[in-house]
Amino acid sequence: MTENDKQTEEKIFESATDVFMAKGMDGARMQDIADHAGINKSLLHYYYRTKDHLFNAVFEKIAGQMFKKFAPVFDENLTLEEKIRFFYREHITFLQNNPRLPAFLLNELHRNPARIKKLIQGIDINKIWSTLEAQHKDDLIKYNITRETIPQLMTSIAAMSVFPFLAKPIIGSLMEKMGYDFDEYIEERKKYAADFVIKAMKK
Amino acid sequence: MTENDKQTEEKIFESATDVFMAKGMDGARMQDIADHAGINKSLLHYYYRTKDHLFNAVFEKIAGQMFKKFAPVFDENLTLEEKIRFFYREHITFLQNNPRLPAFLLNELHRNPARIKKLIQGIDINKIWSTLEAQHKDDLIKYNITRETIPQLMTSIAAMSVFPFLAKPIIGSLMEKMGYDFDEYIEERKKYAADFVIKAMKK
DNA sequence: TATACTTTTGACCAATTGGTTAAACTTTAT
DNA sequence: ATAAAGTTTAACCAATTGGTCAAAAGTATA
Missing domain, CATH: 1.10.10.60 (Homeodomain-like)
Known part of the structure; x- marks a missing residue:
């Protein structure tokens, strides 16, 4: 049946x-x-x-889910700062519901690197750069964002939200031991990460 | 023999x-x-x-090596900013020589959480906090660092150096595809991460 | 109801793999 | 030189595990 x-x-x-x-x-x-x-x-x-x-x-x-979550940021009609805040709210909420996803994905890509090509074929940093230039030309100047520094910036942005989930075995236990609450820490991170990055971007 | x-x-x-x-x-x-x-x-x-x-x-x-590298930062007689720069130079250099170490460690801790207790028994955030207070009382005020925000700050600091190595399967391939050089990116990160964090900490 | 088709099960198989053992080989001590 | 001890090897074992198969159970169709 x-x-x-x-x-x-x-x-x-x-x-x-x-x-x-x-x-x-x-x-x-x-x-x-x-x-x-x-x-x-x-x-x-x-x-x-x-x-x-x-x-x-x-x-x-699983792999499909991960990267679909990045695209909508550029669709919204927001300032660069607002986009960053929007991104962290959405992305960390997604990770709260799929905490093991990044570790799973990275482990498998390490085990079987052949998958990577297919996975990243949809990602084009040059395209992202063009979109950014079109939408936030003055912000790029204001924040001193160039083709040379964009990998540093983008990996830093990703690191702020993904790392706590990758390192949860250590961070979670350490926090429990010290009397902090991991879930609360994650919830607060939606704002903290955005503030952190925005301040860091300023010249 | x-x-x-x-x-x-x-x-x-x-x-x-x-x-x-x-x-x-x-x-x-x-x-x-x-x-x-x-x-x-x-x-x-x-x-x-x-x-x-x-x-x-x-x-x-392996586990021993990872955390031994954190302690020396507090021994040096440096300003807080200098300590951050010192940390990233040392830590990222260490990771350049042991790129798989963080992933290995976190995978095993996930697989066997019983190990965690023993591993983190030497780490005491309260002690770190006391040391920080003694060495940089005015900086803590200047940078608005409190007992409540220290987990956010410390995980952010760690994220900046560790994440690129954890996410190397994706980042490395993506960079190769886009014409960037991963090793160069890592080398530059020693300075970028320090600048990024120091700017982010400012009120 | 009888028949054809699909779904589910338990028994089984072959390959892999961590581990053992006894014998061969080396080294050290007397 | 010879016995004793430590080291290395090949053959082997038992358990695990991904996968197969034929029979049983269930469902749709006539």
């Missing part, structure tokens, strides 16, 4: 996502995924031929 | 470090390590009883 079909196939996909996210490709076990979904292991092979296929399906979806 | 002994044991340790760093505990194979060292697989068990023991030995050494 198509109804039950979708249910099973979807259940498998969701369980696979959970297990692969938590354990990675190498650490994940097909039996784990089956148990997690409450079904027989053979069903995994019935719907997704192999572990590689299943992992592939999960990775493709 | 003790001479040859050390050679073999050390060769195993170095090969294990390389393979574990590259593949992680789950992805690493004992046979790989043996091949890498050019010896029989049984020797791994002769010197280090099990894979876990061997991994443990590697992890302990």
Whole structure:
């Protein structure tokens, strides 16, 4: 039945996502995924031929999500500062709901570098630069942003939101030990990161 | 012979470090390590009883290195700004020589959270705070650094130097595609990160 | 109801892999 | 030189694991 079909196939996909996210490709076990979904292991092979296929399906979806979140910033009609604030609000909220996503993605890209090309084919820094120039010509001068410094700036912006999630094993434990609350820290970071970057950009 | 002994044991340790760093505990194979060292697989068990023991030995050494590098900053008799510049020069140079270290460490801590307690037992933010207060009382006021904001500031500082190495699979490929040079970018980051943070800290 | 088709299951298989063992080889000590 | 001790190796073992298969169960169609 198509109804039950979708249910099973979807259940498998969701369980696979959970297990692969938590354990990675190498650490994940097909039996784990089956148990997690409450079904027989053979069903995994019935719907997704192999572990590689299943992992592939999960990775493709996950990878897509990550970068879709960056584009809308440029669609909004906002000042550069407002765009930065907008970005951190959206991006950190997304990471709050998908805290393991960056680590999962980077681990897999390290394990299988062949994926990278396909993943970044949609990203064109020159295009981003053109868009920025068109939308914020004076801000680029005001903030001294050039083609040479844009990698430094963009990685710094990404670092501010992504790093806390990548380093959560350490940061989270350290904060717990010291009486801070990680979730609160993340919530506050939406504003802190924006303020930090905006101040840093000023000449 | 003790001479040859050390050679073999050390060769195993170095090969294990390389393979574990590259593949992680789950992805690493004992046979790989043996091949890498050019010896029989049984020797791994002769010197280090099990894979876990061997991994443990590697992890302990690696983990120790990472945090030893943070302490010397406070020993130097420098202004706060000079300390930040000193830190990034030292820390990024260290990471240039050990680019996989942060990813390795964080992956293992995620896989085995029990390690974390032991690892961070030496770190005491309150102690760091006291040291900062003693050395830079006026700077803390000048830069509006308080017990509440110190996690935000410290994670931001760490993010600036560590993130490029964690995200190297993406950043490196993206830069290659766009005609930037990753190593050059890292070298420049020693100064950029310091400038960035110092500007960001100002009220 | 009978038949064809799809879905699910448990038993099973072959390959991989961490680990063991006994024998061969080296080195050291007497 | 010879025995004792340490080192190295190849062959082997047992457990894990991704994957297969045929039968059973369920569903749609006639």
